[in-house]
Each structure stands twice: as C-alpha cells, then as structure tokens.
Amino acid sequence: MQERVKGPQFDIVGTRPVRPDGADKVTGRAKYGADHRVAGQLVGKVLRSPYAHARIRSIDVSAAAKLPGVKAIITSADFQEQPSEFVPAGEMLVNYRDVLRNVMAREKVLFEGHPVAAVAATSESIARAALKLIKVDYEVLPHVIDVVEAMKPDAPVVDETIITAGVTPPPTKPSNVAKRVEFVLGDIEKGFKEADLVIEREFNTQPVHQGYIEPHACIATVSEDGTAELWTTTQGHWVARAHCARLLGWDITKLRVTSSEIGGGFGGKTVVYLEPVALALSAKTHRPVKMVMSREEVFKASGPTSGANVWVKMGVKKDGTITAGEAVLKYQAGCFQGSPVQPGCMCAFAPYDLANVKVVGFDVLSNRPKVAAYRAPGGPISEYAVESVVDEIAEKLGMCPIELRLKNAAKEGTKAAYGPKFGPIGMVECLEAAKSSPHWNGPLGKNQGRGIAAGFWFNIGGETTVNLQLNEDGTVTLMAGTPDIGGLRASLAMMAAEELKIPYEKVRPIIGDTATLGYNFVTGGSRSTFSSGLATVEAARSIIKQACGRAAKLWEIPEDAVTWEDGEIRPAGDNAGKFKAMKLADIAKVAGKTGGALVGVGAISAQGAAPSFGVHIADTEVDPDTGKLTVTRYTVIQDAGIAIHPSYVEGQFQGGAAQGIGWALNEEYIYDDKGRLQNAGFLDYRIPVASDLPMIETIIVEVPNPRHPYGVRGIGETAIVPPMAAVNASARRATGVRMFELPLSPPKVLKAMKGGKSA
Amino acid sequence: MKHHVTTTVNGDEVEFLCSTEQTLLDCLRDELDLTGAKEGCGSGDCGACSVLVDGRLVCSCLVLGVEVSGKKIETIEGMAKGDELHPLQRKFLEHAALQCGICTPGVLVAAKSLLEKNPDPTETEVRYWLAGNLCRCTGYDKIIRAVMDAAAEMRGA
Ligand code: FES
Ligand code: FES
Numbered sequence: 001m002q003e004r005v006k007g008p009q010f011d012i013v014g015t016r017p018v019r020p021d022g023a024d025k026v027t028g029r030a031k032y033g034a035d036h037r038v039a040g041q042l043v044g045k046v047l048r049s050p051y052a053h054a055r056i057r058s059i060d061v062s063a064a065a066k067l068p069g070v071k072a073i074i075t076s077a078d079f080q081e082q083p084s085e086f087v088p089a090g091e092m093l094v095n096y097r098d099v100l101r102n103v104m105a106r107e108k109v110l111f112e113g114h115p116v117a118a119v120a121a122t123s124e125s126i127a128r129a130a131l132k133l134i135k136v137d138y139e140v141l142p143h144v145i146d147v148v149e150a151m152k153p154d155a156p157v158v159d160e161t162i163i164t165a166g167v168t169p170p171p172t173k174p175s176n177v178a179k180r181v182e183f184v185l186g187d188i189e190k191g192f193k194e195a196d197l198v199i200e201r202e203f204n205t206q207p208v209h210q211g212y213i214e215p216h217a218c219i220a221t222v223s224e225d226g227t228a229e230l231w232t233t234t235q236g237h238w239v240a241r242a243h244c245a246r247l248l249g250w251d252i253t254k255l256r257v258t259s260s261e262i263g264g265g266f267g268g269k270t271v272v273y274l275e276p277v278a279l280a281l282s283a284k285t286h287r288p289v290k291m292v293m294s295r296e297e298v299f300k301a302s303g304p305t306s307g308a309n310v311w312v313k314m315g316v317k318k319d320g321t322i323t324a325g326e327a328v329l330k331y332q333a334g335c336f337q338g339s340p341v342q343p344g345c346m347c348a349f350a351p352y353d354l355a356n357v358k359v360v361g362f363d364v365l366s367n368r369p370k371v372a373a374y375r376a377p378g379g380p381i382s383e384y385a386v387e388s389v390v391d392e393i394a395e396k397l398g399m400c401p402i403e404l405r406l407k408n409a410a411k412e413g414t415k416a417a418y419g420p421k422f423g424p425i426g427m428v429e430c431l432e433a434a435k436s437s438p439h440w441n442g443p444l445g446k447n448q449g450r451g452i453a454a455g456f457w458f459n460i461g462g463e464t465t466v467n468l469q470l471n472e473d474g475t476v477t478l479m480a481g482t483p484d485i486g487g488l489r490a491s492l493a494m495m496a497a498e499e500l501k502i503p504y505e506k507v508r509p510i511i512g513d514t515a516t517l518g519y520n521f522v523t524g525g526s527r528s529t530f531s532s533g534l535a536t537v538e539a540a541r542s543i544i545k546q547a548c549g550r551a552a553k554l555w556e557i558p559e560d561a562v563t564w565e566d567g568e569i570r571p572a573g574d575n576a577g578k579f580k581a582m583k584l585a586d587i588a589k590v591a592g593k594t595g596g597a598l599v600g601v602g603a604i605s606a607q608g609a610a611p612s613f614g615v616h617i618a619d620t621e622v623d624p625d626t627g628k629l630t631v632t633r634y635t636v637i638q639d640a641g642i643a644i645h646p647s648y649v650e651g652q653f654q655g656g657a658a659q660g661i662g663w664a665l666n667e668e669y670i671y672d673d674k675g676r677l678q679n680a681g682f683l684d685y686r687i688p689v690a691s692d693l694p695m696i697e698t699i700i701v702e703v704p705n706p707r708h709p710y711g712v713r714g715i716g717e718t719a720i721v722p723p724m725a726a727v728n729a730s731a732r733r734a735t736g737v738r739m740f741e742l743p744l745s746p747p748k749v750l751k752a753m754k755g756g757k758s759a
Numbered sequence: 760m761k762h763h764v765t766t767t768v769n770g771d772e773v774e775f776l777c778s779t780e781q782t783l784l785d786c787l788r789d790e791l792d793l794t795g796a797k798e799g800c801g802s803g804d805c806g807a808c809s810v811l812v813d814g815r816l817v818c819s820c821l822v823l824g825v826e827v828s829g830k831k832i833e834t835i836e837g838m839a840k841g842d843e844l845h846p847l848q849r850k851f852l853e854h855a856a857l858q859c860g861i862c863t864p865g866v867l868v869a870a871k872s873l874l875e876k877n878p879d880p881t882e883t884e885v886r887y888w889l890a891g892n893l894c895r896c897t898g899y900d901k902i903i904r905a906v907m908d909a910a911a912e913m914r915g916a
Binding site for chain 2: 016018019021022023025026027028029030031032034035037125210211212213214215261262263264265266292294295485486487645647648650651652654655656657658659681682683687688689690691692693695696
C-alpha cells in the first residue's frame with residue numbers, strides 16, 4: 001500500500017509522469033560506464049596487493065613491459081607526492097596524500113586489494129598476462145582488522161604519521177586512532193541522577209558494501225597537447241575532475257569529464273579509484289584507455305561503510321521522559337582516516353528532544369579498504385544502537401514504543417545536541433502516521449514479532465548549476481550537472497514545467513558535462529532534487545523575466561508594466577488589455593529579433609536544506625529450527641517535505657529499507673586470519689533478492705521545507721537509517737531474545753535463542 | 760585462434776569472431792555492440808546479463824560465445840517491436856520500477872521469459888523467478904507490481 005498524508009497542491013509537481021530517460025533504460029539503449037568505447041582503446045588492469053599489510057621493497061616491471069601488446073605500465077612513481085593537508089573539496093575535507101595512496105600504494109600496501117601497479121595493453125588477456133609478470137617484493141607486516149583490536153596500544157600501526165587529533169595533550173606516539181570527537185549538550189551526570197531507569201548496552205556492526213550493481217568503469221583519452229576527456233560512472237563529475245587534475249598536476253580546464261548513466265552509487269561513487277590511473281596510462285600512450293572493475297575488485301577495493309563498536313547509555317523517568325543519553329562510537333575508517341564517525345555522533349540522538357547528551361567518537365584505522373560514503377554515512381550505525389536501547393526502555397517501562405518516542409520526539413524549536421535548532425520537521429507527524437497505520441494495528445502470526453524505529457538525516461545543499469534554454473518552438477532544454485541516479489531528470493523537468501506553465505513533455509532534461517555547465521557538487525547528501533530543483537526554479541524565473549522584458553520591448557512599454565500570470569505575459573496596469581497576451585512560445589519565435597536566445601542560468605550554492613525524519617515498522621518471523629529471520633511485512637513512513645514525483649520518493653523509501661534489511665540480516669565483510677576478504681562476490685556477500693522481501697509499504701508525510709519553493713527535503717538517505725533497529729526490535733519479539741550485534745544471521749540468532757540470552 | 764560464430768540475434772543473422780574463452784556476454788557487448796546486457800558480477804549471481812538462448816533464460820556471462828553457434832538469441836534490444844514497447848517495458852515505466860536502471864534489461868528479459876511460461880504468476884512465483892536478478896535500488900516492490908500488472912494486461916484481464 002502506498003499512501004500520502006496530503007494531496008498534491010500543484011499542476012505538475014506531485015503527479016507521476018513517465019521519466020524522460022525511461023525509454024532508453026527499458027530498451028538497453030542507455031549508456032552506462034562500461035557501455036562506451038572509443039576507437040583504438042586499450043584495456044587497463046590493476047595489479048592488487050595479496051596482503052593486508054606489507055612494505056613494498058621494490059617493483060620490477062621489466063618482464064611485463066617486454067610482453068608484446070603491453071603499451072604502458074605505471075606505479076606510484078608515475079604520480080607526484082602530495083602534501084599531507086586537509087583541503088576543502090565540496091563540503092568535505094580531503095587529504096590528497098591519502099587520496100593518492102588509495103589510488104596507488106606508495107611505501108606500503110594497507111589492505112588486500114590495494115593497487116600497486118597498472119597496465120595498459122591491446123587486449124584484456126595481454127593485460128592480465130602482464131600483471132602476472134610484474135614482480136613485487138613485499139615485506140609482510142602484522143595487520144589488524146578489528147576496530148577494538150586496532151585501538152589497543154600494541155596494535156600494528158597502519159599509518160605511522162597518525163597522531164590522534166582532538167585529545168589534549170596530544171599523544172607522543174602514532175596509533176590507529178586518527179581522531180577523537182565529542183558533542184555535549186547539558187549535563188549528563190545530572191540527567192542520569194534524575195533517571196528512574198538507566199540502560200547501558202554495547203553493540204557491534206560489520207562493514208557493508210553499497211552494492212551498486214554496476215562496477216566502477218571509465219575511459220580516459222589524453223591528447224598529445226595535454227587536453228583530456230574522461231567518461232566515467234560517477235556521482236559527481238566536477239569532483240572527479242578536481243581529484244584527477246590535482247593528482248596528475250594538470251590545469252582543471254584541460255580535463256573534460258562526462259558522467260555516464262550511473263548504475264547505482266549510494267555514496268560509493270563519490271570518490272576516484274580507476275580514473276586517475278586510466279588518465280595516467282592514457283597520458284603515457286596517447287591512446288584511449290578503458291578500465292572496468294570486476295565484482296571482486298569492487299568488494300575488495302572500493303568503499304564499504306564502517307563497521308563499528310558502539311556503547312550507549314540512556315536514562316529515563318518512569319513516565320518515559322528521557323533524562324540523558326550518552327554514547328561512545330568507534331568507527332572503522334579503513335586504511336586512511338576519515339570514517340563517518342562525526343555525522344554518526346551528530347545523528348545518534350537527533351530524533352529526540354533531550355536536555356543532556358554526550359557523544360564521543362573515534363575514527364580508527366585498520367587494514368581494510370578505505371570506507372566510502374554509504375547512504376546517510378555514519379547515521380545508520382549510531383541510530384541502530386540508540387534506537388535499540390529506546391526499544392528496550394519501552395519494553396522495561398511497559399510503554400508503547402511509539403508513545404515513548406512521541407513523548408521525547410524532536411520538533412520545531414528543539415535544539416539538537418550537535419548545535420542547530422530544528423525548523424519545521426516531521427518526526428511527530430511520522431510517529432502519528434505510524435500509530436494509525438494499518439500495519440501497526442494489523443495482526444501477527446506465529447513466531448512473528450513487530451518492531452519500530454526512528455531515523456534522521458541532515459541533508460545538504462551546496463554548489464549547483466542548471467541551464468535552461470528556451471528553444472525556437474517554445475520547448476525547453478534543461479541541463480543539470482548532478483548525475484541522475486533514480487529519477488532526477490523527471491523531478492527537474494516537472495519543476496521547470498510547473499514554473500514555466502508548459503507541459504512536462506515540452507521540457508527535455510539532460511545531464512551536462514564539466515565543460516558545458518558551471519560547477520556542480522556531487523549527487524549525494526540527498527541534495528540533487530533539492531539543490532538542482534532550486535537552481536532550476538531560479539533559471540526558470542530568469543527565463544520568465546527575460547521573456548517579460550522582450551514583450552515590453554515589443555509593446556514599447558516599461559518592463560514593470562508587464563506581468564506573468566497563468567503562463568502568459570500580459571500588459572498590466574494602465575496598459576492592461578491593450579496588447580494581446582503572449583506565451584513563452586510566442587516570445588521564443590521572435591527571440592532573434594528581440595535580443596537573441598533566452599537562456600536562464602541558476603548558479604547557486606543551495607542553502608536551506610532541511611532534515612528528514614522517518615519511522616519504520618518491521619515484522620519478522622523466525623524459523624525456530626534454523627534461526628533464520630524473514631521480514632514478513634514492512635512499512636516506511638517518512639517526511640519528504642513535498643514529494644515532487646511520489647513514485648520516485650516511494651522508490652527511495654523502499655530501496656533504502658531493502659538495503660537496511662540486508663544490513664540487518666545478511667550483509668557483512670568476512671576476513672580470514674591473514675586479513676583477506678572471504679566473501680568478495682554476490683554469492684557469499686548476500687544482498688536481499690526479490691524472494692527475501694515482502695512488498696514495502698510507504699506513507700509519505702509532507703511537512704514542507706519553507707526554504708524551498710516546492711517544499712522539497714532530501715529523502716534519499718533517511719530511509720536506510722531505521723531498518724536495523726526496527727528489524728532488531730521485531731526480532732526481539734519474534735525470538736524472545738534481545739541481540740546486540742549485526743547481522744542477525746541464522747547461526748547467531750539460533751545461538752542466542754538456545755542460550756536464552758536476553759535482557 | 761579465433762572462432763567464427765554464426766548465430767541469430769533478435770531475428771537477424773549475425774557473425775562474429777571470438778576467442779575460446781570469450782563469454783556470450785562479451786561477444787554481445789564487444790563484438791556486436793549490443794551493450795544492453797550488463798556485467799554486474801561475471802559469475803552468474805546478479806542476472807544483469809540475462810538473455811534468452813533458444814528461448815531459455817541464461818546468464819550470458821556463464822555461456823561461451825562459441826556455444827551459441829546456430830542458436831537463436833534474444834536480448835533486451837529486441838524486446839520492443841517498432842514503435843511499440845513491450846507491455847513489460849511500458850509497465851516498468853508507468854510503475855517507476857527502475858531507479859538507476861542497470862538491472863532493468865536483465866529483469867525485463869527474465870520477466871518476459873516468465874510470462875511466456877506462466878502468464879498468470881502469483882506474487883511469490885514472480886519473486887522466486889526474479890530471485891536471480893539483483894536490484895540494489897528499488898527493494899523490488901515496484902518491479903513485482905509492474906510484472907504482475909503487465910501479466911494482467913497481456914492476459915487481457
Ligand atoms: S553478470 Fe552474469 S550474472 Fe552477473
Ligand atoms: S534500478 Fe538500480 S539496480 Fe535495479
């Protein structure tokens with residue numbers, strides 16, 4: 001069942017037209033990363049480390065270079081060293097010393113799968129044969145995989161330059177703890193004293209991969225004059241351009257990056273892996289170089305999100321008022337610093353209006369691939385732990401978990417522990433919708449349990465550019481620069497059509513490349529519909545203003561004597577009715593005579609992104625013989641601000657829920673004692689398949705964001721936040737035991753049920 | 760040494776040269792420029808490469824190019840007839856059953872083969888038939904609805 005709490009308020013916004021890029025995608029015509037080819041292209045392949053941690057003594061490429069068909073070989077020696085400093089890249093800070101080492105190992109390999117060299121050859125089989133001929137002399141070093149182990153004083157140190165930041169006095173010795181962060185509100189000691197019940201729990205989660213079905217792929221072509229073209233599957237081609245230009249020491253303008261259609265990203269395609277390598281190989285050969293990762297390479301060497309150890313303590317009065325919340329988060333960063341522990345800390349208690357909060361986070365290195373963003377990076381882990389404790393509180397107090405949450409819910413004016421005061425938000429509305437939902441009030445079968453959990457994500461704005469061209473026949477071409485991963489072009493065309501009062505079909509939206517449009521930050525942070533929507537509205541309003549100016553010119557009246565009403569340009573005031581109203585199409589016809597093309601540009605740094613809250617209800621059924629949990633019913637309730645295209649909003653809700661269910665029940669990185677990944681394939685790293693899931697019901701709550709002309713909030717990420725705790729809470733009731741570790745895989749569940757280990 | 764393979768793809772007779780180890784998926788994509796079938800895993804686990812060989816649904820990454828000599832191959836590129844999308848394709852668009860769309864060609868080919876065998880599948884039958892086609896974006900809900908709806912329309916229900 002799909003529901004909206006309110007109906008659409010606009011002509012086009014809120015309806016469900018077919019997406020403009022749809023026909024190409026159901027016919028196989030759409031070109032994704034690996035679908036492009038360039039005449040004369042070479043195949044690029046990466047040699048990867050078989051060890052989790054080793055010093056590179058030497059690399060001998062001489063035998064490989066002699067193999068007929070091998071055109072170029074590169075190693076770290078082909079890249080200039082980068083200074084260790086944090087520089088802004090969009091809204092994030094990056095350290096190019098680490099970006100460089102992630103792309104190609106320098107002094108050490110830091111995880112199994114770490115690139116050490118790359119080959120460009122005339123065929124795939126020659127490239128593979130050449131990799132086998134490269135001799136790397138490794139000095140194998142002790143490694144560390146587990147986050148708690150990595151924090152111990154005698155743990156092998158992954159990066160000897162890391163001195164823990166955020167502690168005074170600073171440590172004198174390097175360690176794997178890159179950073180300590182802390183967020184404090186009020187006085188937790190006082191809060192815990194006021195409590196009638198205090199619950200303290202420790203949780204463990206495993207790294208999970210974004211699991212996009214399309215592997216990383218690109219083609220680089222570098223010309224003899226140093227100009228270069230890059231075709232790549234990415235969530236942000238301007239950001240990819242910046243990273244590549246920096247690593248290669250090129251002027252940004254030399255590099256033109258085109259984003260292919262993208263086969264899923266979920267945060268994992270905001271970083272560069274193959275691109276600088278392909279460019280470097282092409283720069284050596286002046287031939288196009290195509291590189292495509294295998295699925296094994298995707299799992300071993302592209303970003304999962306952190307696994308973590310999380311400790312939570314909460315105090316509550318008998319009436320359900322939460323008096324204090326405290327948490328310590330230890331997040332795996334992988335082999336370079338930069339886990340999402342900071343947003344994890346900020347999210348931890350965000351759904352609640354609490355007076356006393358303290359959250360401490362540690363960013364911890366280990367011999368794993370560097371984590372990459374994954375849908376609401378950091379949030380799902382800390383909120384899983386906190387929401388699981390909230391559920392236990394409800395049980396211990398004998399309170400309905402919705403009532404407990406309603407009693408403490410964040411609302412407009414609540415000061416979040418991480419700083420800001422919330423504007424209008426939909427946490428209460430989501431809980432109310434959950435309470436009256438058919439699911440919450442529906443029956444349960446044998447061995448089934450029902451759980452509920454809330455979730456929060458910030459959402460961001462950021463740099464965004466959209467161009468609109470009014471064509472000669474009155475149709476409109478819209479060019480955006482945030483890659484469209486799941487319906488963006490439809491949403492932008494709808495907003496443009498709504499503004500310009502023309503049919504949706506008259507707008508053709510495309511994604512521009514870095515040479516044709518101003519800067520765009522990545523599709524990430526649930527920002528693309530929000531930010532590119534804002535820029536679209538600005539560009540459309542500019543077109544309208546220009547069109548009014550043209551009419552004024554034609555009518556020989558002042559510009560302020562012209563108005564835009566009901567999709568028409570009309571003479572106003574004293575001139576009302578004196579001239580025949582014009583449509584945009586009429587102006588388009590005479591554009592040449594009145595001053596040239598009408599082009600609207602929205603070039604903005606989008607402000608006013610608003611958070612989205614969600615509440616999920618999960619039913620699970622346990623097989624008492626095997627411990628296997630199956631989700632039997634699932635409902636997502638989330639505040640979308642306003643749903644531009646409700647089907648794609650529902651799709652984000654459902655997709656996020658499904659990923660969360662996988663995280664809760666099956667997915668995990670499994671290592672052997674040598675630090676080698678044991679399940680680098682879809683057979684053993686099991687993401688949910690169609691027969692694992694029920695229909696996923698959705699309820700779209702709409703509390704408009706006042707800072708967006710159509711009330712849009714980002715919605716893509718919040719949906720992955722509540723599932724782990726919702727499934728965990730339902731499992732508690734289905735199995736009779738409470739568990740503190742993900743994934744809730746059958747052996748673990750069976751063991752817990754046999755041991756009757758319960759709280 | 761390359762092999763000369765003659766086969767029928769979407770009704771057209773085609774020829775290509777391939778090496779012994781080249782998969783049907785690679786032959787379609789690299790030798791015939793039919794890039795609608797995708798490689799998501801190369802190991803038979805994701806279904807993005809689904810095609811029909813003599814009417815049988817296969818993962819083209821697990822079939823060798825040399826094996827299809829003299830056979831009939833159907834790919835996503837042959838699913839629409841002229842101006843007309845196949846009802847499944849149309850229903851996928853109406854139901855917004857794709858987000859990124861990388862899984863879509865494989866899912867459509869698999870769903871078409873299901874409906875040819877079983878024009879009136881239950882939800883569970885659709886879910887199990889499509890269990891070999893991974894989709895990371897949609898949670899499958901809209902995919903299942905689109906397939907059921909297309910089946911109903913094709914039955915004239
Ligand atoms: S590519 Fe053939 S099944 Fe995944
Ligand atoms: S729509 Fe993206 S994998 Fe299915």
